[in-house]
Amino acid sequence: MSRSTTKCSAPKAFTKLPAHCWLSAFRSNGIPGYSVDNLSDALKKLKITTTDSTADSLEGCLDCLLQALAENNTETSEKIQKSGVLQVFASLLTPQSSCTAKVANIIAEVARNEFMRNPCVDAALIPPLVQLLNCKDQEVLLQTGRALGNICYDSHEGRNAVDHAGGAHIVVDHIRSLCSKTDPASEKLLTVFCGMLMNYSNENGKEHHKFTLCLPGEQPHQKKKKKIKLKSTILLFGVSMCVTEGHGAIEIQVLDTLQSQLINMGVIPTLVKLLGIHCQNAALTEMCLVAFGNLAELESSKEQFAYTNIAEELVKLFKKQIEHDKKEMIFEVLAPLAENDVIKLQLVEAGLVECLLEIVQKTVDSDKEDDIAELKTASDLMVLLLLGDESMQKLFEGGRGSVFQRVLSWIPSNSHQLQLAGALAIANFARNDGNCIHMVDNGIVQKLMDLLDRHVEDGNVTVQHAALSALRNLAIPVVNKAKMLSAGVAEAVLKFLRSEMPPVQFKLLGTLRMLIDAQAEAAEQLGKNVKLVERLVEWCEAKDHAGVMGESNRLLSALIRHSKSKDVIRTIVQSGGIKHLVTMATSEHVIMQNEALVALALIAALELVTAEKDLENAQLVQILHRLLSDDRSAPEIKYNSMVLICALIGSEPLQKEVQSMAFLEVVSKLRSHENKTVAQQASLTEQRLAVES
Template structure:
């Protein structure tokens, strides 16, 4: 039955076109147009006209009628507007050259003609850059702006509708089209839209379309900056403050979120009444049983507050040295029954915790305990990924100040965090590793707690080899190095060696990031100077440590500090093996035969083969004092032992 109905509609459509072409009298043509308008207006979503029908012939007929004096222009534009609701029919109208005629129609003295022309052009231009470009090539954008400006002070039902559809056309012409957005902004679009918002906010549907058009123009940095210069954000705030905003609250908040991407606007919004208004909105919509539209309002309001906190100056304004309403409200959100508010609270705290003073105050006021308690609620249940991500980010920031580290440890942060070490969700793992790394910085006891947890170390080494997430791989390797550096403990190093972590530290020494190189070299120096070198030796050999050392010393791009630390690592290695009893040491750095041999001789032989002694002598004249001193010290140590024939 459905197929028969569609075929019937197609037959009717084709018949109307044939009759339209066959008529010479304008009056008869209008009758056919009435039938066509009725057909396309009453079509359901699954009952649309398709472009495989004789569409090009119809467009030719439209073009002919549109240039006819006193022709049915309005009716044709109405039909085009209805047909162009179907995506596949928009491009044929562009190809059929109907756009120039519709653009001219925007200058008609009949408002109803202009309304239908706006509708037709707006629908053709929807998500269609070719149509938008064609409008621009025919001076359509400026014609539209002139029209909108001209009807600003006019009254009447038809003018009210015209203002709304004109805003809709501006939206569809400029949306996602950066060049046309810029042209509209330079052509005075902001002044026009602001006037509409101030003078006609009571008109049904108009504020909504104005806000959408402004949001489109605020997509780019240029647009947002223009709105700073023109003070457009003030008009939006004034509208929000009025009683007329109720029907467009979501759209207003969406626009303010777009504007708040600009740091200057962040500050202006933070200084305004906005956050008090948002807090009130949230408090009145935080009931979990609230309707979905109210929940959306809550989300947009809390999102906007968090966005304002991403700016340094706006964050300080809203923090008010720990006395600001936004700060107080954010802390309350941590204990809300609404998960979205919990997420917003954690994100807000993470943003407040961007300097040591704030972090210390937050810890003193018990925020850390609230965060840990919230994190505990996520254990042994289906994890809320955004919430975990937000809490772990905040805890990482809170753990940065030296004064907070031991307090977080005593509050049980390590135990709570380790409960999430088994998570398979890598973005959460990334934040977890960052928080742990900050907690052990300079904290020997905390580092040893992690290093002695063999299950965690095994997991950590696995993360060092994760290829799917570069951030996790980097953080895991850095944490491995930091555990060694801060733990300074043979048992900890042994656990890392036995978990096959050494290879990742050697690879880390070749990183393109200076900090990671340095951290790896320090960790490796502690390993070779420890009592577990014999156990680590084979891993160092297999990771080609000496080859890595040679490459770093040969590379003229190696930074002086890295060069000096590489020389110090080499010296520590030579000195360490020099004290191993020859009869007990395994040949694990040269190790080809698996037989017991003299480790000292083997190390010296490898160093000689890699040209390290010669490199050390060359570097003893380096322009950097630290490099010179380290090179001289290595040379002296090498010369103390027995020479190896070359």
């Protein structure tokens, strides 16, 4: 019997935006006496005299532009665009020029504006900028990295251009070569290069970080900020980064390719190594976390992460954090990584669970918004870790584990979030018979029923769903069924029969179906419950909710199959359930077809007269003819169809239908069926049909 794994929504981090950007002193001195006239003159000179002007005059013009950008970035950028100077910059981006760093700086500044990024691409600035990544000058590399990063920000064209120019390869090589260096200059470059890669790989359709690489003291010029999952203000060595949320799902496929490209370059082991070496550098650490957040969604990245010590590094980093937003940033990386079973186990072994339990203990009684969010994230992540078989079993520890005991204490909590997480955790612990038997023997059923009682009237739907999920899984072992029925689980579950919430309906039905499996007395008792049967018949028509519709059909069938009771059959006939069982026989799922046919055979054997009109109206005979004629029908379907045909012959109107449809010819062919049981039943059915004809 399969057990459903039960998961909550992925842990969500805060939606708090930074009030400002922290920064460090890293400013150009500017030009005394700057004015609008100076800017206009500088633009004219740059456009007309770049080839003839001296280095000093060029630098003066560039300094004037930088000063103007510092004063009013948007307005100055508009003037630069209108002047046509962008095209001139391409010729100035040479390693030999003393002005190169300032030109790259200007490009980085104008590219902080969304409307300037495509013009930068159109002006053919990307190829010379990418070539500058090969130079040795620290300042040139720094400003070039900023320029490329800002052009890539929220720009499909920018990313494409960098991709075609091979910029990502060079930047990854730089990160790899600088990775072990801890001097301030190297760390500054590493931070900018990581930022550039993040903008290059960031997917607009997801709520990750995107950075505008700014000069200190200034906010990025960009679209209106929206709330995002991760709070982020990164302290760079002179380069401040702010976050906005992009839009436009059109880029997702391309960006998946770019992310895959980075993964194939081997950037993940390098970044994990970077995190370990530079864990004291707040800016660089956060950049690594953003990188992991951007890449961790891809399945191929999880496989690479699993071969690194990412779990150990993240847990080590997490333990050092005091601020809520820093913890949430790590949570945002842990959530997608923890979807991988190997990494789940690594995180458990690295001590993440103890960190999560500590957070729960500290925040459970708090009414602060940050603490409530942190409690949810920690408990949700705990449930996610239990989705892995190995990690779950390690934490269960034969039912004696401290983690398991702590989770049990969540169920009677007054916090809906902990009630939910506790019930989901029990559902996930209940994924093998040994665990289920131990938990039932140790009183977990009563805890879950008490929890359900607290949510009967206007209760929390997610808690109802989680508790029912746990009870369903616990009811799978044969030895647990009678114990749970004696404890009153069926009655507790029936209290939710009025629920109009499909998730609750679905789990309610599954729980009852598990409970009555091979439990004749319970099946009969429930099968004679008119309110239950009428509700099942109603849900059998819930075409908008396939899961509820399927489970309702299966429970109707199970009530008949396990009770073998005439009273149950009469209740189902009177409630209009026959047509649904006949329809179920045409299901695309063999197991459902078979369950329906067995139930219909019992109806025909025990109460044919009562049901014959409904069977006739539902066109059962025609359906059986189709099932037997179809070469794709499974052997058990053919076998049970023939058994049912033999039973239906006891009804005069149904017998006439059978005779009118030339069943003898179809059944005769099945005597040579490769399945011996089918072939034998075909011979018996042929004889019976011949006698009755």
